[in-house]
Structures are given as C-alpha cells and as structure tokens.
Amino acid sequence: xxxxxxxxxxSEKTKRAAFEAIKAEQETIGYYALPDQNIEPIISYTETIPxxxxxxxxxxxxxxxxxxxxxxxxxxxxKKLQRKLYFFESTDPINITTLLSEIDxxxxxxxxxxxxxxxxxxxxxxxxIYSLHSDPNAYTFITDxxxxxxxxxxxIDASVLHLPENVGGRxxxxxxxxxxxxxxxxxxxxxxxxxxKMIKESFFNAGYMQNTLLNKxxxxxxxxxxxxxxxxxxYSESLKYFCEWxxxxxxxxxxxxQRHSAFHVGLTPIGxxxxxxxxxxxxxxxxxxxDKSVTFIKIEDFNDTITIPDVTLLHLESLDTLNGLPxxxxxxxxxxxxxxxxxNEKDIPIDAIIIPKTDEANMGSLIFYYELLTSLVxxxxxxxxxxxxxxxxxxxxxxxxxxxx
Amino acid sequence: xxxxxxxxxxSEKTKRAAFEAIKAEQETIGYYALPDQNIEPIISYTETIPxxxxxxxxxxxxxxxxxxxxxxxxxxxxKKLQRKLYFFESTDPINITTLLSEIDxxxxxxxxxxxxxxxxxxxxxxxxIYSLHSDPNAYTFITDxxxxxxxxxxxIDASVLHLPENVGGRxxxxxxxxxxxxxxxxxxxxxxxxxxKMIKESFFNAGYMQNTLLNKxxxxxxxxxxxxxxxxxxYSESLKYFCEWxxxxxxxxxxxxQRHSAFHVGLTPIGxxxxxxxxxxxxxxxxxxxDKSVTFIKIEDFNDTITIPDVTLLHLESLDTLNGLPxxxxxxxxxxxxxxxxxNEKDIPIDAIIIPKTDEANMGSLIFYYELLTSLVxxxxxxxxxxxxxxxxxxxxxxxxxxxx
Numbered sequence: 001x002x003x004x005x006x007x008x009x010x011s012e013k014t015k016r017a018a019f020e021a022i023k024a025e026q027e028t029i030g031y032y033a034l035p036d037q038n039i040e041p042i043i044s045y046t047e048t049i050p051x052x053x054x055x056x057x058x059x060x061x062x063x064x065x066x067x068x069x070x071x072x073x074x075x076x077x078x079k080k081l082q083r084k085l086y087f088f089e090s091t092d093p094i095n096i097t098t099l100l101s102e103i104d105x106x107x108x109x110x111x112x113x114x115x116x117x118x119x120x121x122x123x124x125x126x127x128x129i130y131s132l133h134s135d136p137n138a139y140t141f142i143t144d145x146x147x148x149x150x151x152x153x154x155x156i157d158a159s160v161l162h163l164p165e166n167v168g169g170r171x172x173x174x175x176x177x178x179x180x181x182x183x184x185x186x187x188x189x190x191x192x193x194x195x196x197k198m199i200k201e202s203f204f205n206a207g208y209m210q211n212t213l214l215n216k217x218x219x220x221x222x223x224x225x226x227x228x229x230x231x232x233x234x235y236s237e238s239l240k241y242f243c244e245w246x247x248x249x250x251x252x253x254x255x256x257x258q259r260h261s262a263f264h265v266g267l268t269p270i271g272x273x274x275x276x277x278x279x280x281x282x283x284x285x286x287x288x289x290x291d292k293s294v295t296f297i298k299i300e301d302f303n304d305t306i307t308i309p310d311v312t313l314l315h316l317e318s319l320d321t322l323n324g325l326p327x328x329x330x331x332x333x334x335x336x337x338x339x340x341x342x343x344n345e346k347d348i349p350i351d352a353i354i355i356p357k358t359d360e361a362n363m364g365s366l367i368f369y370y371e372l373l374t375s376l377v378x379x380x381x382x383x384x385x386x387x388x389x390x391x392x393x394x395x396x397x398x399x400x401x402x403x404x405x
Numbered sequence: 406x407x408x409x410x411x412x413x414x415x416s417e418k419t420k421r422a423a424f425e426a427i428k429a430e431q432e433t434i435g436y437y438a439l440p441d442q443n444i445e446p447i448i449s450y451t452e453t454i455p456x457x458x459x460x461x462x463x464x465x466x467x468x469x470x471x472x473x474x475x476x477x478x479x480x481x482x483x484k485k486l487q488r489k490l491y492f493f494e495s496t497d498p499i500n501i502t503t504l505l506s507e508i509d510x511x512x513x514x515x516x517x518x519x520x521x522x523x524x525x526x527x528x529x530x531x532x533x534i535y536s537l538h539s540d541p542n543a544y545t546f547i548t549d550x551x552x553x554x555x556x557x558x559x560x561i562d563a564s565v566l567h568l569p570e571n572v573g574g575r576x577x578x579x580x581x582x583x584x585x586x587x588x589x590x591x592x593x594x595x596x597x598x599x600x601x602k603m604i605k606e607s608f609f610n611a612g613y614m615q616n617t618l619l620n621k622x623x624x625x626x627x628x629x630x631x632x633x634x635x636x637x638x639x640y641s642e643s644l645k646y647f648c649e650w651x652x653x654x655x656x657x658x659x660x661x662x663q664r665h666s667a668f669h670v671g672l673t674p675i676g677x678x679x680x681x682x683x684x685x686x687x688x689x690x691x692x693x694x695x696d697k698s699v700t701f702i703k704i705e706d707f708n709d710t711i712t713i714p715d716v717t718l719l720h721l722e723s724l725d726t727l728n729g730l731p732x733x734x735x736x737x738x739x740x741x742x743x744x745x746x747x748x749n750e751k752d753i754p755i756d757a758i759i760i761p762k763t764d765e766a767n768m769g770s771l772i773f774y775y776e777l778l779t780s781l782v783x784x785x786x787x788x789x790x791x792x793x794x795x796x797x798x799x800x801x802x803x804x805x806x807x808x809x810x
Contacts, residue, residue, distance in 0.1 A: 061681060077500075078499065090642050093707050093731070093736070094643060094708070094709050095482075123718070124730075124732065127713050127716050128712075148721055149720075151719070152719050155719045229634070236499070251693075255688050255692055264694050264695060266689050266693025268673075268675075268693070270675070273495075275495065276466060279653070280652055281656045282795065282796050283793045283795040284673065284795075287662055288673070292673075303499070304498035304499050307533075308529045308533055311535065311536055315560065319523065321807035322525070327498035327501065327533075331495075333803060334803060336802075337802040337806060341799040344798065389688075390687065390692035391683060393691065397742040397745050397746055399726070402726035
C-alpha cells in the first residue's frame with residue numbers, strides 16, 4: 001500500500017509532538033497492540049463450530065458490525081469463502097424479517113456482540129431470534145469481561161469470548177469482534193493482522209508511513225476549520241462498506257468538544273464510490289465551497305481480466321477509443337482523470353492511496369492506516385478520540401420512554 | 406406525508422419571490438409536469454416484454470439508475486414483485502462479473518439508459534454484455550430524441566424510448582427513465598405519480614406543502630453558509646437508496662458557482678440510516694461543529710407486526726422494558742429520542758417527515774417533495790440548479806487519456 005500526498009505542512013515540531021503522544025498512548029489504548037496478538041485461541045475457538053454450520057450471523061451494531069462487514073464485503077467477491085456472513089444491525093422489522101427469510105436457523109451460528117452488554121438494538125433482536133431458536137449452542141457472546149451479558153451467557157451455558165477492555169468499539173475490528181466472524185467464514189485473519197502490522201511498524205519505526213501519516217494528519221489538523229469535510233473516494237464497489245466503517249471511525253472520533261476549550265469541533269467524513277459518484281457528489285467537490293479534502297483509493301490489480309470488446313457501434317464510433325481496454329484499466333484511468341481535474345483547481349487537498357490487490361493483508365494495512373490517522377488528528381485537534389459522550393442523551397430519553405410505555 | 410418543522414424564518418418577501426420563480430420555471434424545466442403525464446404508452450410498452458423475462462437489468466449510471474433503485478429498494482421488501490431488477494452502474498470489473506453471475510442472460514431484458522447517449526461507463530458495460538448476448542430484442546434504449554444512440558438502436562432494430570429533453574438526469578425518476586424499469590417489475594407507477602401529484606398540487610395551490618416547503622427552503626438558504634451540511638436521517642433500512650438518490654439530487658444541484666457572483670457555494674448532503682447511524686454519525690452531529698441540519702424520516706406503519714417477546718434474560722433484567730414492544734414502535738421511539746436530544750441542544754435545525762406507510766404513493770410524494778425543495782433552495786442561493794459543469798473537466802481528461810492509450 002502506497003500513499004501519494006499532494007500537499008505538505010512545515011510544522012515539524014507539531015508532527016514530533018503528535019508522534020510522541022501517540023507513542024505514549026500505546027500504554028493505555030488497546031488497539032495499537034492488536035496486530036501483535038496471538039490468534040491461536042481464536043483459531044481454536046473456530047474449530048469448535050460444527051462444519052454443518054453454513055451461515056454466521058452477527059447480532060451487533062456500530063463498532064460491533066461495521067468492521068467485519070467492511071472486510072467481508074471486500075474479500076467476498078474475490079475468494080471462495082466457507083460460510084456466508086449476515087448482519088442483524090437494525091430494529092427495522094422489515095429488515096429483520098427479510099434477513100431471517102434468507103437464512104436457515106438450524107444451520108446458523110449467531111455471534112451476539114455488545115461491549116457494554118446492554119445495547120438496546122442488539123438485545124431486542126436477540127430476544128426475538130432466541131424466542132424462535134432457543135438452542136444455546138447456536139450462540140456465542142462477545143463482550144467485556146464480567147459484564148452482565150457474560151453472566152447471562154454462562155447461565156444458559158453458551159460460549160463467551162472477551163474483547164480487550166481498552167479497545168473501543170470503532171477500533172475493535174482487529175480484535176475478537178471482527179476476527180471471530182471473519183475467521184469463521186474463511187477469511188485469512190493472519191494475513192489481515194500482518195497487513196496491519198506492516199503499517200504499525202513502518203509508522204513507529206521511522207518507515208515510509210511515519211512521515212506520510214504525520215504530514216497528512218498535521219495538514220488535516222492545521223486546516224481543520226477550513227477543510228472540515230474529508231471525502232474518501234474509493235474506486236471499487238467492494239470498498240463500499242469500508243467507507244461506512246471509515247465514516248464511523250472518523251465522525252465519532254473527531255466530532256467533539258475540545259478537551260481544553262469550550263468549543264465544538266468536528267471533521268465530517270464522506271464515503272464515495274467511483275466512478276458512480278462522479279455522477280453525483282463530484283459536482284459539489286469541483287464547484288462547491290472549498291471545505292473538502294479528497295482521498296482517492298485505487299486498486300491496481302482487480303484480479304479480473306474482463307476487457308471491453310473490439311466492437312464498433314454504428315453512429316457511436318467515438319466510443320471506439322474504449323475498445324480493447326481492460327475494465328480494471330478503465331476504472332483506474334477514470335480515477336486518475338478526476339484526480340487531475342481536482343488538482344488543476346489548486347485549492348482542494350488531494351491524496352491517493354494505492355492498493356496493489358484485493359486481499360486480506362492490504363485490507364489490514366488500510367484499516368490500521370486509518371486508525372493511526374484518526375488517533376493523530378484527534379490528538380492534534382485536542383479531542384478525546386476514544387469516547388462518544390454525545391450519544392448518551394438520546395439513550396437516556398429512550399430509556400425513559402421505554403419505562404413509561 | 407407530513408412534515409413537522411422546528412424552525413422558522415420571517416422572510417415572507419423572499420418566500421414569495423421564490424414561489425413566483427418556481428411557478429415561472431414550469432415553462433422551461435420539465436420535471437414539474439411529470440406527475441401529470443399520460444402513462445398509457447409506458448404501460449403498452451411494458452406489455453411487449455415477454456412474460457418469460459424474469460430479470461430487468463438497467464445499464465446506466467447516476468441519474469439513469471439512482472431513482473429507480475431508490476423506489477425499487479423501498480417497495481421490494483413489502484410487495485411481491487413480478488421481476489427482479491439489477492443495476493449495472495460501475496466499471497468495476499468484479500462488480501460486472503458478480504452481477505452477471507447472478508442473472509440468466511436468456512431471461513433478462515436490458516434497459517440501456519443514457520440521456521446524452523455517449524456515457525463512458527454505460528457503453529463500456531453495454532459493449533461487454535452485447536458481446537456475450539447479441540440479441541437486439543433483449544435491449545431497450547432510453548435516450549434523448551435524435552441522439553446518436555437512438556440512431557444506433559434503430560440500426561440494430563432494437564426498441565427506443567425517449568426521455569423528455571428538458572428533464573435532467575437527477576430529476577428524471579418520474580419519467581421513462583424510472584417508470585419503465587419500475588413498471589416492468591410490477592411497481593404501481595400510477596400510484597407513484599399520484600403521490601407526486603399530491604405534493605405538487607399542495608405546493609402550487611396554496612396547500613399545506615406550500616408554506617412548509619417555502620419555510621424550509623428559505624431557512625436553508627438564509628443560513629446556507631452556517632448550516633451547510635444537510636443530513637437526512639431515515640429510520641428504515643429500505644430508505645438507504647433513497648438517501649443515495651437524495652445525495653445526488655442535493656449535491657449536484659446545489660454545489661455550484663453562484664450565477665451572479667464569483668463565489669463557490671454548496672450544500673453538502675449526508676444520508677444516514679437509523680438506528681444504525683446513532684452508533685456512528687450521531688456523535689458528530691451532537692458534539693461537532695454547528696454546521697449541520699437534520700431531517701428525520703419516520704415510517705408510521707412498517708406493515709410488519711413482529712414484536713419483542715416477553716422474555717427475561719437472567720442478569721439482564723433491565724432490558725425487560727423492551728418486552729412486548731413491536732419493533733416498528735421501538736424504531737420510532739428511537740427516532741423520537743434522538744430528535745428530542747438534538748432539539749435540546751437548541752442550535753441544530755431539525756425537522757421530521759412522517760410517512761404513513763411503505764407504498765408507491767408515499768415514495769412519489771417524498772421524491773417530489775425533495776425535488777421542489779431542491780429547486781427552491783437553488784433559486785434562493787442563486788445557482789443554476791439544473792446543470793453540472795463541474796463534471797466536465799474530468800471527462801475531458803479521460804477522453805485524452807483514452808486517445809493516447
């Protein structure tokens with residue numbers, strides 16, 4: 001994975017301070033250690049799930065589902081997987097009914113994932129599904145050690161796995177939260193972690209990623225009141241759910257009261273897919289207010305060789321320039337063209353992430369790259385990157401409504 | 406459909422001027438007339454497609470696909486449809502290969518939709534699929550009258566349908582562009598247009614929607630430099646693609662150079678789905694910069710009666726307040742709770758659209774409501790709502806690259 005950045009900052013002192021802060025953060029924030037974890041217990045656990053189980057269904061929301069979904073949807077189109085993976089992540093009744101109609105309960109293993117163990121959505125859905133299928137062997141619970149959920153799970157003799165306490169939901173994809181469902185489907189989680197580790201080592205050991213990430217983070221932070229919308233423009237349909245994961249990671253980490261001021265700050269994430277969104281959001285980037293940065297993601301090798309045939313259509317001869325072109329070359333030319341057009345505007349900060357191919361290692365790299373970038377920017381704009389106090393108010397109102405119903 | 410707005414503007418003169426401008430625009434802008442069109446020719450056309458056709462596949466991008474997709478995905482979960490609808494809207498080779506593996510070419514009818522008739526994406530995909538399946542009867546072309554594409558289609562004896570010339574792509578869902586694929590799948594397009602017509606008449610004939618839309622548009626325009634990010638927070642998974650349609654409509658229409666100034670302006674659309682995005686984007690809305698308005702969409706009747714069972718989980722007794730609650734009531738309570746929490750902040754503009762049920766008429770209303778709102782805001786912030794000059798630069802660079810390849 002490479003990252004070509006078309007802007008620069010000169011604040012070396014700021015960059016060094018951010019680097020030292022992140023280095024120190026490793027003592028208290030758990031996600032930094034995940035690439036180095038021992039995955040033997042996870043592999044052993046997956047071997048306890050019978051071969052007859054055809055479907056894995058995650059009951060979880062937000063940080064408990066978005067990461068695994070991003071990886072699964074990226075790998076699924078290019079690899080024959082052992083099992084299908086479904087996500088129950090909404091209280092929308094139609095959605096629940098539709099998903100249940102697509103799976104065979106008898107051959108499904110459910111992963112109930114909730115850090116706190118009391119997530120409203122997760123337990124409404126769990127209660128409903130458990131009432132249809134009350135075999136404890138069909139469920140595994142993933143939660144904080146000692147949570148009431150763990151106690152419940154033990155009481156029905158179901159399996160329980162822990163997630164490290166100091167790993168927050170939106171940073172948990174490389175923990176049991178993401179690795180268990182992915183490993184059960186045949187995703188190579190060892191390669192996923194190795195990809196993450198490459199970025200980690202490059203960053204902490206003065207490799208290519210250190211200056212790259214520090215430069216990008218320092219720029220985003222320095223201009224965070226001007227370029228406060230950060231678009232991720234990925235040229236591959238398989239990165240659609242990665243964009244959703246990015247939106248949670250970025251928005252929930254960086255939209256905060258500052259730690260040492262009374263002010264609201266926030267960087268707004270936008271996920272875009274090319275070339276589709278050239279016909280949608282691009283106009284706004286090109287001619288709208290200059291408040292957006294854009295990061296392009298390109299995949300060099302799509303592992304698919306389909307080519308536009310050498311066909312001339314009468315009256316449409318101007319389209320003959322497409323003939324003989326592999327689609328993977330076309331989509332990357334489209335990406336390059338839009339990037340050049342935006343660079344010509346001079347006042348839109350642009351960078352490009354280039355992924356050699358669609359595989360687990362590259363996805364692991366991409367995930368860890370974005371986690372590090374988020375931590376760096378959070379440090380530099382003076383917010384607590386790891387909490388989310390703003391979501392509590394709505395939960396408290398809901399609890400009151402539920403009591404009064 | 407109702408719209409409850411929790412903010413107000415006092416600029417009566419501005420509202421009147423906007424109303425008069427939109428009234429006058431009906432002479433030149435075609436979409437206003439679509440609710441009153443005669444659909445007999447469309448119905449007759451659909452009857453020419455053999456009953457053996459099981460799948461309809463749209464080859465189109467942006468305005469040629471997003472509208473039909475929004476309606477189809479909204480109705481599909483609640484209605485048994487006659488045919489499946491697929492969308493080829495990316496040059497991503499893996500996406501094309503995956504979609505082709507899911508359909509049976511012999512029983513598929515392709516709708517090739519391109520207003521200009523020369524869209525790069527559409528014709529690369531068309532050339533590829535036509536080389537696999539070169540039966541002209543399997544294709545219908547929808548394009549501007551007299552375009553080179555029409556001439557090509559005539560040369561191979563394929564069907565051609567027109568879209569009204571003065572209807573732009575992103576405003577075309579209620580024209581042949583959207584109605585043909587939807588009607589072929591058994592969507593009730595008469596009801597869809599009737600729903601749109603209700604909003605149209607209410608707006609133009611001093612009904613409930615006139616003041617509602619003028620008030621909302623005047624507020625968005627007056628504060629467009631402060632509240633320049635407009636979130637649509639829909640509490641139903643089935644509105645996911647409606648959000649994508651909204652993003653194109655809003656972003657491509659309202660991100661522009663002003664007509665009478667040298668400045669860039671832009672309103673940034675964000676599509677969110679509840680309750681999922683309570684666990685993602687909500688933190689940024691609650692505690693981030695005060696630059697976002699939020700419109701909630703609630704569906705009153707989901708046409709599904711599943712209920713959280715009366716089950717107590719040991720150690721999780723606090724969750725008993727959920728017991729006996731229908732999911733459709735829970736999801737709406739979640740929406741209300743988040744809305745109240747945001748209202749308590751006092752400085753976030755909020756409104757709520759309430760949809761009685763999931764059907765074609767309500768979707769037609771929602772579409773026309775958003776089209777009118779877009780036209781009004783565009784008029785008030787002094788942009789040409791209907792062009793998209795910003796997307797040309799990238800296309801020109803791509804053409805040069807293709808010639809030099």
